[in-house]
Amino acid sequence: MTPFSPQSMDVKAALEIVKQILAPQQLSYVEELVFIRTWQDQRYRDMAVDTGYEEGYLKDIGSRLWQALSQHLGYPVSKKRLRFILAEVARQPEDRNPLGMPAATVVGEKSIEFPGSPLPFQSSWYVERPPLEEMAHRALQQSGSLLRIKGAWGMGKTSLIHRLLGQAQREGMPVALIDMRQADASAFESFDAFARWFCWAISQKFNFNLNVDDYWFASAGSKLSCTTFIQDQVLSRLAMPVVVAIDTLHHLAEYPTIASNFFAMLRSWYEQARSSPEWGQLRLVMAYAAELDLPLQTHQSPFNVGLPLELPLLTRTQAEDLAQRHHLANQGVSEDDINRLLIRVGGHPYLLQIAFYWLQSGHFTSQQLIDQAATDDGIYREYLHRLWAIFQQSPDLEKAWQQVIASDQPVVLPASVAHRLEAMGIVQLESGRVRVRCHLCRDYFSALYADL
Known part of the structure; x- marks a missing residue:
């Protein structure tokens, strides 16, 4: 590739680099729109006004795009650092990204795209939850x-x-x-x-x-x-x-x-x-x-x-089935490792798929992945930052969440607040009371609030 500086690279060249990084995954129309306007230094608020899309929707699309780039490149990509990072990628030889990592993990003859998008019909990664x-x-x-x-x-x-x-x-x-x-x-x-x-x-x-x-x-x-x-x-x-x-x-x-x-x-x-x-x-x-x-x-x-x-969480048997499809035993991942991961993420399909993706790639050992899970250095940092961003926009929601993670017993919350936390996937409602659903989130935010 021809060397680029962050200032000289035009948007078409930058977009082509992103497509190469994420291949074979294809960018949607809205993802391209968010990328192009980000490259043009537009704020999400201005994007929303110009395009008619909701600001929150565009932020979510952008967050997923930066997350996908981060996971493929192996280090954090953000809206602010986008120009610098792509300029660095452009300086590398064409046959490798900065870490020499493939854009997709391969299991047998099947290429695993980074989790985050809904699975298509007849996907071999879909796990049924009978009945x-x-x-x-x-x-x-x-x-x-x-x-x-x-x-x-x-x-x-x-x-x-x-x-x-x-x-x-x-x-x-x-x-x-x-x-x-x-x-x-x-x-x-x-x-x-x-x-x-x-x-x-x-x-x-x-x-x-x-x-x-x-x-x-x-x-x-x-x-x-x-x-x-x-x-x-x-x-x-x-x-x-x-x-x-x-x-x-x-x-x-x-x-x-x-x-x-x-x-x-x-x-x-x-x-x-x-x-x-x-x-x-x-x-x-x-x-x-x-x-x-x-x-x-x-x-x-x-x-x-x-x-x-x-939709319930995946059971232990279903999680083990998904692990087998990723051939994790070939990477030295044991049933005990899967059990420890389940304790952390509670059978959440998306969180399990992220873990299995990285375990299969061999980029992390199971011990490293589990030890770093609830930190900013772990594979869930973008997911946890997304939750943090939601709390920053809703102080009443954050106050309720702090109340939930501070208690060992289910707590009573106003129905509207409880349902919003439920929609985020971090709590479970039981007879009108709320309890933590994801220990990963409890551990991360407990440590975060303790440091504030």
């Missing part, structure tokens, strides 16, 4: 069914959705996956704007080239217009069972008026399916991180009907 998958699959065979998937961040909600939609497609059903984070800020200005965006998103997923405004009846109201659009322009056109999955529904908690109207409309669709064969063709999947504290009447809520599935 959830079979129950969900059976539910989607039923007329007018509604499936509710609840799980904290990193628990595998979207991976399960990919699996279900892949099975549905294989059985001949049209499918659509709508992620609430994909909506621009303008879509959340009113329920009418959101309903139009939702109809447009679904029509695009099914490759219908429709102008939603042509089918909108302002005098009838947004809910009726949206309902009529789905019935006449989606269900009637397809005329067969169809699966619509709505991911990251908890994002709507930031917009209670929109959420209340939207959820009431989803409940009405479910009720219509009881008597209308046309609406019976619709199978709905809802995925969210925690209970949403919204003023919904019982008869207007979709959260008390359908099949509820809460």
